[in-house]
Amino acid sequence: MDKRMTAADVVAQLEDGMTIGIGGWGPRRKPMALVREILRSDLKDLTLVSYGGADVGMLCAAGKVRKVVFAFVSLDFIPLEPYFRIARQSGAIEVMEIDEGMMLLGLRAAAWGLPFIPTQVGLGTDIIKRNPDIKVIDSPYDDKEWVAMPALHLDASLIHADRADARGVCQIAGPDHYMDDWFARAAKQTFVSCDELVETEYFHDPAQARLVHWERSATTGVVPIPGGAHPTSCAPLYGFDVPHFKAYTGSAKDEAGFQGYVETYLGASEADYQANVGGLEAIRTIELPTY
């Protein structure tokens, strides 16, 4: 089976109103090239489920988003995501604000075919008060009440990996695969951009296979895009682009706003984008962050 496709092929599979999961974490290993392809499309009314960073901010700024399911939206070293703030503070989007761990449980419930997973997380907080769709239930086994974290069903997930083969075996070689395995399993379709397309033989080395976090049946499409996580990091290949993120957050204060950012960087293709940010070689030399 050959699952290779282009970013445009991925976007052609997406429809207005879909619920889209986005892998990665804040400024780390986001499928930004796929996000950029959505920015170039006429897709709209999306619901995003994300440990959010600029993926959420850019899609909000471009008017693609109806609702965001989130625990945070942050660039970490720049704590507040400017365009997500604007979207919230203008009342432009609906939200389902949950705890980071609740999101994991919601993805697991969807992956496992469960309607919900019980948890004590969220009790006593505004998470349950502000989310009437999240029910608090009695337990058949004790006298306590529990939050019934509902399954977060995803129409599609977008993920960026270090390497993949054409059959959809995806490798995340950085120190953390975050919740990407659960995003892959919770979605009807999972599209994975990768920095490098490799032959299947690459994974015959168990040390390489050990860095594969879901089996290929959970991968729908593979999109080779070297540097495709930029400006987010793809450790160990490259870090996140601090000057670029500063330009991005700075654009929110300019008169031209996000449109100015788009006109400076986005281009008509990923090749255009990479030329506008200094080229793939420059991306590949971005130093890894120190935590």
Added chain:
Amino acid sequence: MTTATDYTLAELCIVAASQAFADEGEVLATGIGVIPRLAASLAMKTTNPDLMMTDSEAWMLSEPNPVGKRPADFVPATESWMGFSQIFDNVWSGKRHAMLGPTQIDRWGQSNTSALGGTYEQPKVMMLGARGFPGNSISHPNSFFVPSHNTRVFMEGECDFVSSIGYNPARLPKGHSLDDIDIRYVITDLCVMDFGGPDHQIRLVSVHPGISAAQVQENTGYPVFVPDVVPTTAAPTQAQLAVIAQMDPHNQRAAQIKDNPPGDRS
């Protein structure tokens, strides 16, 4: 143990905050921000070597990493993998103590990291979101660090958004008791507090040198329980300052509290 005479407020706060981890045994100490991280590191290096710590990325460490850029030949003392998904296995087991800096802390010890003002649908100021605060607060002990003690942080009324559960009887979940909630210490630039007053009222534990109980009350938007005797927060020892300097070689601690004041303001 030679007590230092020349130390900064940041260093005093690190030492005071490290006390929160001293008797915790073998738990994951998570300090978010430079001062909480150094506090946890100091505890692990001195009072509680059984503490566990991550590198803030994806690995557990046997020894805390110094803060900031490290030499190219630096080898972290990695002991196991601890990616974000596995963190929740630890959080929900209860074997963790986190020290975090929320934007608001109300009289019930509820905190807010999410949004200020306006309506929930359209807040005046959107912040981070609830992050992991709901899960932390109901799963394991937590402490707070507040670099600027004022009535905007410790405000009147309830938090604009309640990110973490506190000692609020009106929000107590069925089958739970207020004693299930475990907020340990609140370390600020003025004092150390806990929720050990009557009915879990916030209580003054110690005031920093040169600060009075009245100043603490003036800067807190709700009544602080002040015991008859309020000790002064202990000054760092030379040995503690040496560990702090080793863990923070770029002196990032100097940028954490406005104007980096001295520890003794009398």
